[in-house]
Amino acid sequence: MADEGEDLDRARGGDxxxxxxxVRLHQRRVYAxxxxxxxxxxxxxxxxxxxxxxxxxxxxxxxxxxxxxxWLYRIAVNTALNALRSGKRGxxxxxxxxxxxxxxxxxxxxxxxxxxxxxxxxxQAGELARVLDAVAQLSPALRVTIVLAxxxxxxxxxxxxxxxxxxxxxxxxxxxxRRLLKLRLGATRS
Amino acid sequence: xxxxxxDLLRRALATLDDQAPASYFETLPDRTLxxxxxVPAVVPLRRARRVFAVVGLGLAAAAGATLWVTTRPSDxxxxxxITQPVTVDEQRAAVGGPGGDAGPxxxxxxGVVAPGPAPPIEPPLDAGEAVRTPPERVAPPSKPVKPPxxPVKxPxxPVKxPxxPVKPPxxPVKxPxxxxxxxxxxxxxxxxxxxxIDSPGKSIEGKPLGKPRAPDDAAPVxxxxxxxxxxxxDRPQ
Numbered sequence: 001m002a003d004e005g006e007d008l009d010r011a012r013g014g015d016x017x018x019x020x021x022x023v024r025l026h027q028r029r030v031y032a033x034x035x036x037x038x039x040x041x042x043x044x045x046x047x048x049x050x051x052x053x054x055x056x057x058x059x060x061x062x063x064x065x066x067x068x069x070x071w072l073y074r075i076a077v078n079t080a081l082n083a084l085r086s087g088k089r090g091x092x093x094x095x096x097x098x099x100x101x102x103x104x105x106x107x108x109x110x111x112x113x114x115x116x117x118x119x120x121x122x123x124q125a126g127e128l129a130r131v132l133d134a135v136a137q138l139s140p141a142l143r144v145t146i147v148l149a150x151x152x153x154x155x156x157x158x159x160x161x162x163x164x165x166x167x168x169x170x171x172x173x174x175x176x177x178r179r180l181l182k183l184r185l186g187a188t189r190s
Numbered sequence: 191x192x193x194x195x196x197d198l199l200r201r202a203l204a205t206l207d208d209q210a211p212a213s214y215f216e217t218l219p220d221r222t223l224x225x226x227x228x229v230p231a232v233v234p235l236r237r238a239r240r241v242f243a244v245v246g247l248g249l250a251a252a253a254g255a256t257l258w259v260t261t262r263p264s265d266x267x268x269x270x271x272i273t274q275p276v277t278v279d280e281q282r283a284a285v286g287g288p289g290g291d292a293g294p295x296x297x298x299x300x301g302v303v304a305p306g307p308a309p310p311i312e313p314p315l316d317a318g319e320a321v322r323t324p325p326e327r328v329a330p331p332s333k334p335v336k337p338p339x340x341p342v343k344x345p346x347x348p349v350k351x352p353x354x355p356v357k358p359p360x361x362p363v364k365x366p367x368x369x370x371x372x373x374x375x376x377x378x379x380x381x382x383x384x385x386x387i388d389s390p391g392k393s394i395e396g397k398p399l400g401k402p403r404a405p406d407d408a409a410p411v412x413x414x415x416x417x418x419x420x421x422x423x424d425r426p427q
Contacts, residue, residue, distance in 0.1 A: 016223050016226070019223070020219040020220070020222075020223055021219075023218065023219040023222050023223075024215075024218075024219045027215055027218050027219065028215060031210070031215075031218070032207070035206050035207070035209070035210075036203045036206065039206065040206070040209065041206075041209035041210055044209075045210075045214075045218075048218070048222075049218070049221060049222045049225050050225075052222045053222065053225050053226055056226060127198070128198070128201055128202040128205055129202075131198045131199060131201075131202035132202045132203075132205075135199065135202065135203070146199065147203070150196045150199050150200060151199070151200060151203050178195050178196075181195050181198075181199070182195055185195070185198070
């Protein structure tokens with residue numbers, strides 16, 4: 001089985017099978033980032049495919065100085081961010097958050113293993129729905145940054161590379177996003 | 191409190207993770223590769239502009255030919271092509287010689303020359319307007335043009351003789367290298383300016399007419415004497 005570097009060289013030469021292997025290698029993380037930024041599967045699926053298409057067409061410009069995944073991840077995040085900024089997407093996070101949160105993990109079968117009772121479950125679902133709603137109210141820049149830091153658990157330096165902003169800006173955005181989330185969740189609770 | 195927020199955020203976004211169908215990641219690579227073929231690559235704006243500019247240059251060249259035909263007579267002071275016989279050298283110098291204003295798409299340097307001594311004809315109206323040749327007359331005649339049987343002889347009252355227009359003279363000297371040339375223009379141009387093309391907005395008497403009729407094969411862009419080039423700002427530097 002070819003390694004990533006070899007597949008990269010072949011994909012640059014137009015070998016689509018090699019590029020397909022690269023997609024298979026990174027698709028879960030790219031999809032997860034798109035999903036957490038956009039908030040629903042349909043938009044995340046579209047953004048994921050679009051990100052890979054853009055990456056394939058930009059392969060000739062990938063000089064190999066940066067890690068391929070960081071480069072690919074940057075394309076994916078920017079694709080999702082553009083979709084979010086277009087205003088057509090991202091609203092789904094708030095509108096669907098309640099429904100999705102009602103599953104408490106997304107898998108209905110997991111509900112049977114949940115030790116909490118129905119009342120607690122409803123309370124938790126309401127809490128998570130409020131969190132999703134609060135996230136949806138963040139600006140795209142703050143939302144992407146807090147997702148990359150908290151959910152994807154990327155270091156600030158890598159986030160700075162992906163978003164092409166200074167590390168100080170990354171730190172400020174994360175703090176600002178947390179502050180706004182606390183503020184909104186606190187206001188909701190009260 | 192920060193940990194609380196982060197924990198809530200993780201739990202909330204984790205509720206989204208299982209939205210993907212079971213076989214989603216099995217088919218994603220194939221669907222992505224299929225999308226490579228389905229979605230056309232976007233042509234960069236700059237390249238698109240370049241293509242447009244090339245097309246525009248083609249239009250400009252085509253319009254140049256028309257421009258040459260329609261404005262050439264007005265460039266001659268006193269409309270000498272009408273009032274005076276035009277020699278071969280004069281004609282060649284006018285259409286293709288050094289310093290000529292033949293457009294890039296014109297048939298400059300053609301072998302079309304003026305006929306022999308043409309009958310002197312006075313321009314019925316302002317020479318600059320009256321002698322404009324309608325573009326439809328530019329097409330090469332399929333048969334030789336007869337020499338003028340009746341020279342225009344009523345320069346003072348050209349309106350009364352529209353039924354007897356000056357026929358174009360024969361054009362005996364043709365260049366074998368460039369057979370597609372308009373016939374000698376001076377003879378054609380003496381046709382009474384009956385249409386709005388000849389004298390836009392005016393009748394022969396100078397009375398205003400209705401809206402000028404656009405020539406059928408007028409240049410698609412630009413007007414008389416205007417360069418129909420595309421927007422200069424779109425041209426690549």
